[in-house]
Amino acid sequence: MENLLRALELCVFPKHCLLCGANENYICHACEGGIRYVLTYSCVICKGPCFDGFIHTNCTSAQTPNRFLAAFEYKGVIKEALISAKYKKKIFDLYGLLVDLACEYFESIGLEIGADAIIVPIPSGKRKYKKRTFNHALIIANLFAKKYGVKVVPALIKLKDTPSQSLLNRKERKRNVKGVFAAVPRFAQEIKGKDIVVIDDIVTTGATMLSACKELRKLGKNAPRYVYGISLAYDSLNRK
Ligand SMILES: [Zn+2]
Ligand SMILES: [Zn+2]
Incomplete structure (x- = not known):
């Protein structure tokens, strides 16, 4: 039947x-x-090997996230799927599928998102938004939020349009995202004491994610409690 x-x-x-x-x-x-999952993680700060995305205690500071996870290797099936999802229309359902698979995987390595956590998408620049008319990180963030029954809080804004990170080397990427994001002060209260999950679609060097997490960390005392940087895919091949 x-x-x-x-x-x-x-x-x-x-x-x-x-x-x-x-x-x-x-x-x-x-x-x-044919999907390849990320099986070994490296610390986003020192680049040394780390366990299941947990940033080394020695490497964390008041401005860093605590855990940094990506589900899939950005190659083969996943690369094709994410490129399709970004540039072709009417296939947002694909993100739903990928988020389901990603969450299953994250749960298998002990990710628990509590009911009082909030989800913050990496914002896209105005120019890119105009061109694509949607923010892919926001779509993924909404799907995550629905899955865990938590809220999406647009606590970050992008201050300026920047060249695509994929065109730059590591040093340039760091410079490219410096001062690009700002946390919106009116969300300070909402973020206080919470676990925050910052969402993006693809992470390469982690420069974008680190810059975004830093801004959220700066939003006043005790805010937020624990910061996760989570992306669907990890592009290790493009790391320069
Ligand atoms: Zn480290
Ligand atoms: Zn097929």
Whole structure:
């Protein structure tokens, strides 16, 4: 019966695998098998190996996040999927699928997001937003929030448009995001004492994420409590 319903659903609302075209889902079963998860993490501050994304105690300060996680390696199936999701229309459902898989994986390595946590998306610049008419990090943030039953708080704004990080080397990336984000003071109270999950789609050197977390950390005493930097994919190949 379940199979019949599923077949019927596919007839009425056909979904094609974005990668191989199979009439099954945005990522079909076979392609899903090609997804590579991030299995070893390095500390986003010192770049040395670390356990499950926990930033070394010695490397944390009042301005750093505490844990930094990405679910997938940015290659193959995932790379194609994320490029599609960013530049083609009407496939936001794909993000839903990826968030489901990512959360399953994060839970398997002990990520627990409490009911009083809040989700903060990395904001996009005005120019990029105009061009794409949506902020992919916000879409992912909304999906995360729904999954964990928590709130999205747009506590960060982007002060200026910057060249795409993917065009720059590590040093330039750091410079590129310096002073780019600001935390919105009116959210200070809402953030106080909370766990914050900062969300982006792809992380490479972590410069964007670190810069964003730093601004949230600066929002007054005791705020926030614990900061997670979370992205769907980790682009280790583009690290220069
Ligand atoms: Zn496929
Ligand atoms: Zn470290």
